[in-house]
Amino acid sequence: MLPSRNAAITLYKQDRETGEFPLEKIDGETFEECTAKLRKQYGSGGYEIITKRKVREGGVLGLFIRKKCELTYRLTQDRVFRSNFPPADAGGRNRDFEQAKQDLLKGLTGDKRPNPDIIELAKLIERKFDTLGARLDSRESAAGPDRDTVPVIHGIEDLLEANEFTAAVRKKIAGRLKSELTLEQLGDETGVHARVRDWIAAMVRTVPAAEPAAPESMGKKPRVIALVGPTGEGKTTTLIKMAAQARKGNKLCLITIDNIRGGATDQFETYAKAMDVPSVNAKSAEEVQRVVSGGEGKFDILFIDTAGCGAFDFETMGKTRQMLELKGIKPEVFLVVSASKKTSDLTAIMGNYDTFKYQAVIVTKLDETPRIGNVISALAEKDKPVAYVTTGQSIKQIKAAEPEDFLQKLSDMKGGDL
Ligand SMILES: Nc1nc2c(ncn2[C@@H]2O[C@H](COP(=O)(O)OP(=O)(O)OP(=O)(O)O)[C@@H](O)[C@H]2O)c(=O)[nH]1
Ligand SMILES: [Mg+2]
Incomplete structure (x- = not known):
């Protein structure tokens, strides 16, 4: 699958230095509607929701004010490479990218003469593509935004809260689960609990107490x-x-x-x-x-x-x-x-x-x-x-x-x- 002109522009939005995408907004009657719109547009992942809020809309002299729901989100780098450049065999990916680059050049310059800025940008994208593509390969299925929604992580957070761990500790442990465990490991609830117990045990530092004098x-x-x-x-x-x-x-x-x-x-x-x-x-x-x-x-x-x-x-x-x-x-x-x-x-x-x-x-x-x-x-x-x-x-x-x-x-x- 080749990137569309829109996808090329999505790539173009990526910050040259950090590779981050800009914040964007989507609204709807309910938060569920907003998420559904996001899913429709981008599939099941490849974006992260930054804020959720209700905003006022319309109104005359304080009357007829409507509240709508608004999500601020940002595309993640995985998005680009997962949906626009799906993994192919080694030769296939390069072929896809070459074609994408040509499309991008044509799409953005509008004529056959290459614009030096666009060529520079295309090179930058090519470099980023290589690095991120390699990273994606090495992480295989472990990578991906789906881990944010894995129920076992929410379950652990609730359990830690019930055991009166502070918000800081809960956040740290959830973060470690997301970053250190593969989706497969996250699917093994007993294993996840054992891992969390180990991390908690490591938080308790003990010292030899007052032993009898030699x-x-x-x-x-x-x-x-x-x-x-x-x-x-x-x-x-x-x-x-x-x-x-x-x-x-x-x-x-x-x-x-x-x-x-x-x-x-x-x-x-x-x-x-x-x-x-x-x-x-x-x-x-x-x-x-x-x-x-x-x-x-x-x-x-x-x-x-x-x-x-x-x-x-x-x-x-x-x-x-x-x-x-x-x-x-x-x-x-x-x-x-x-x-x-x-x-x-x-x-x-x-x-x-x-x-x-x-x-x-x-x-x-x-x-x-x-x-x-x-x-x-x-x-x-x-x-x-x-x-x-x-x-x-x-x-x-x-x-x-x-x-x-x-x-x-x-x-x-x-x-x-x-
Ligand atoms: N359940 C339980 N009670 C304990 C334990 N250790 C101490 N206590 C009780 O706690 C109460 C206060 O104990 P103290 O040793 O007098 O406390 P303290 O710190 O010396 O108190 P101050 O001298 O007033 O500052 C007593 O009723 C103890 O029996 C424990 O491990 N478990
Ligand atoms: Mg005392």
């Missing part, structure tokens, strides 16, 4: 582990859980610098006594420093519990940070956040707590929420690793974080390998 480090500088975070997220409970895990083979000391919440120190002391571990309530930066320095050679790990402060409570944050600025020892700081917080709160907390230079996040109360996309989205957006997850109030309900802890909570997502 025997050879005994008697050297103790490790100082501090938990910070907003009020009620589970700092104290988690710190006690961590201490209970580290107790075996390590000499511990528990320090609380939470002098804000009523009864906090009593609660802390009760836990420490139950574990038979010494505890101290430090009220100033000097006191913390004294306990830590005095702990050298005496303790392997000192755990510091802090007062809860909201993401925007910069005053309490500043005071707490000062108390953790220790001479000679750099505390390992973990940010404690609960899984049920919404993404915007989590990103604000993760961002504002950067002042503590925390090394990883501890996600608590995983048991309290059936959706986890909010947490995964925030971790990915802020590029923060996770060290621990906690799944209940009992002392044993803590574990070193693994992507699987989060994947398990994705509802309606199928498993399996590609």
Whole structure:
């Protein structure tokens, strides 16, 4: 099939530098009518819809105003080569193109004498044709606009939304499905789900949490582990859980610098006594420093519990940070956040707590929420690793974080390998 004069003009509209087509409009009574018109004109693809809107039409003094639907669209490069230059055998395509070029020259110059500008344009088109034709060949059926309408992609987007992933994450994953999977692969729903699970797993970066000190480090500088975070997220409970895990083979000391919440120190002391571990309530930066320095050679790990402060409570944050600025020892700081917080709160907390230079996040109360996309989205957006997850109030309900802890909570997502 050879290009018509209109098709040649369509080619002519292509931007010389970028190869892009200009934006065009089509209107109708309904959006369905507009799409039907587009399909009639161009077939099932080869164009992308940029905007959909309703516009007012006609009207006298505000009366008889009609609303019509309008689509803005742009032809895609595939369009030209798919419909105007359908793939042929190697010789066939060149023959088609030669003929098309001659038609184009005749059509646009109107006489037999070649116009140098048109010849230049024809050469440019020929070069573009070769490059894009080769690209089309290599992508075979994987290429093509139809993938925009593949139901499995919409299904995945809905699933991610139901799992509370942010719009940014949903868009990124849909984009990857469109660009990285062939139409055949997109037809395998289980495979698509497995692929998406892998991508989600890769968004959860984990770090080894506070492991027990190696025997050879005994008697050297103790490790100082501090938990910070907003009020009620589970700092104290988690710190006690961590201490209970580290107790075996390590000499511990528990320090609380939470002098804000009523009864906090009593609660802390009760836990420490139950574990038979010494505890101290430090009220100033000097006191913390004294306990830590005095702990050298005496303790392997000192755990510091802090007062809860909201993401925007910069005053309490500043005071707490000062108390953790220790001479000679750099505390390992973990940010404690609960899984049920919404993404915007989590990103604000993760961002504002950067002042503590925390090394990883501890996600608590995983048991309290059936959706986890909010947490995964925030971790990915802020590029923060996770060290621990906690799944209940009992002392044993803590574990070193693994992507699987989060994947398990994705509802309606199928498993399996590609
Ligand atoms: N369900 C569930 N509850 C938890 C978990 N971790 C902590 N909690 C509960 O959350 C509540 C608050 O825990 P705390 O450890 O006192 O929280 P905090 O961050 O120290 O609070 P402040 O000191 O007031 O800032 C308590 O009732 C805990 O039992 C968990 O993983 N799952
Ligand atoms: Mg507390």
